[in-house]
Amino acid sequence: MQAAANDLDIDLEIIYSERNHILMKEQARSVASRVTPPDVVLVVNEKLAASEMVKIFDKAGIKVFVLLNTFDDSQAREMGKPRAKFPSYLGSLVPDNTAAGYLVARKLFSKARHEGHGAAGGKIEVIAINGDYVTPAAIARNVGLQLAVNETEGIDLRQEFVGQWSRDKAHIQAEGAFLRYPGISVIWAANDPMALGALDAVRKVGKIPGKDVMIGGVNWDLPALLEVRDGGLVVTAGGHFMTGAWALVLLYDYYHGRDFAEIGTELQLPLFNSLDRQSVVRYLAVFGDGNWGKIDFRKFSKTMNPDLQQYDFSLESVYGKLVQ
Numbered sequence: 513m514q515a516a517a518n519d520l521d522i523d524l525e526i527i528y529s530e531r532n533h534i535l536m537k538e539q540a541r542s543v544a545s546r547v548t549p550p551d552v553v554l555v556v557n558e559k560l561a562a563s564e565m566v567k568i569f570d571k572a573g574i575k576v577f578v579l580l581n582t583f584d585d586s587q588a589r590e591m592g593k594p595r596a597k598f599p600s601y602l603g604s605l606v607p608d609n610t611a612a613g614y615l616v617a618r619k620l621f622s623k624a625r626h627e628g629h630g631a632a633g634g635k636i637e638v639i640a641i642n643g644d645y646v647t648p649a650a651i652a653r654n655v656g657l658q659l660a661v662n663e664t665e666g667i668d669l670r671q672e673f674v675g676q677w678s679r680d681k682a683h684i685q686a687e688g689a690f691l692r693y694p695g696i697s698v699i700w701a702a703n704d705p706m707a708l709g710a711l712d713a714v715r716k717v718g719k720i721p722g723k724d725v726m727i728g729g730v731n732w733d734l735p736a737l738l739e740v741r742d743g744g745l746v747v748t749a750g751g752h753f754m755t756g757a758w759a760l761v762l763l764y765d766y767y768h769g770r771d772f773a774e775i776g777t778e779l780q781l782p783l784f785n786s787l788d789r790q791s792v793v794r795y796l797a798v799f800g801d802g803n804w805g806k807i808d809f810r811k812f813s814k815t816m817n818p819d820l821q822q823y824d825f826s827l828e829s830v831y832g833k834l835v836q
Contacts, residue, residue: 515804516757520764520813525550533559540565544572551767552602554759557581557648563591570598577763578604580755582648582778594777602766603777605759607752609649612784613656613702616728619747619786620698621664623726629697635668638698639689641675641682641706653702653730670696675706682709683716690717697725704729704736704748711744722746732787734800740792749786751827757804758783758825761812768815775823785827798831808835 517524527543529536536558543553552575555565562578569576582604583591594603621636630636640657643650654672661667670693675682686699686709699714701707707729714725721727722743729736732750739745758781762772772779787795798806811833814820 513754513756513760515807516760516809518805519807519809520760522760522764524760529558531558533561536561537564537568540568544568544574549574551575552577552763554579554756557583557587560584560587560646563587566591566598566601570600573600575600575602577602577759578606579759580606580649580752582606582780584646584648595773602763603772603779605755605762605779605781606648607755607783608780609652609752609784610656610659611782612730612749612752613653613700614660615656615749615784615786616730616747617657617660617700618664619788620700620726620728621660621667623722623746624697627697627723627726630666633666635666636697637693637695638667638669638700639686639693639696640669640672640700641685641702641710642672643677643702643706644674650702657700675701675709677703677705679705679709679712682706683712684709686710686713687716690719699725699727701727701729704731704733707745707748708733708736708739711739730784732795734802737787737792737796737800740787740789741796743789747786747788748792749784751783751785751825754804754825755783757809758812758823761809761823765813765815770815781823781825783825794831795827798834806834808833 514524527539553569554577555562556579566576594601624636642654661669673685675685699710701710707727710727711721714721719725726746728745728747730749732748736745736748740748766772807830810816
């Protein structure tokens, strides 16, 4: 996000809340009361805190943009559409978490088949470890899993766990699941730490990851990427961590006369890509050092590139817009 701000000449201040929704609201009130407020604030709907923050900033006349997690149904009814009931609420950008859950599941099922699981009319036994019960991202990723299960022959989803996004908890749950379901050949996890916890469990019970059990997650965390490269994990879906950078591109264009409202104000874009053992090699070669300054974010702006007809924030597009 800072790399995008540097390219777009945006003065960016990042305030950390450590996923504490109470602290987030306190920080919102503090920012709203500043003598010199920011032009726009980007907020995340962590633990459903964004609706209250939008109200705070709207009351102060400060524009606000929501990232990553959408409003849930009750929040959406209360808040209405952007720029209506709360005029300073400019819009939102969220990755398609349903697609993330689906991509991971389909890749795992395919790999399990390739390794001979579910042969001769048998079932591929699956457990799922979701993050929580309430956040829109967790719910949507689970919807993606269910879509993949429903459209794939021979899948037996034995049990779904909630791992609270924790590697340690997922390890305990996966290890216990093998006692109950010794034939498990796929473990779907809603994030990479939980996938790594499941991987710890698979190794502990003496099974071979990538052969006996296929494991995948979401995030593109470096330890997970390295496990994908080395065969411990089959797949990780990611790219959503760049949502903040893409929001800055949209807001840059908004403030320079090209309002993103021309394509919508509640945007859900295909920001997720999946990386397997083949494709992760290129990604690590380019971005394994974590240097996002290699990306020329100016090339994604419609106002800086008048011939640009649509936003393309895919990984392939990123590869094509590196600083020369």
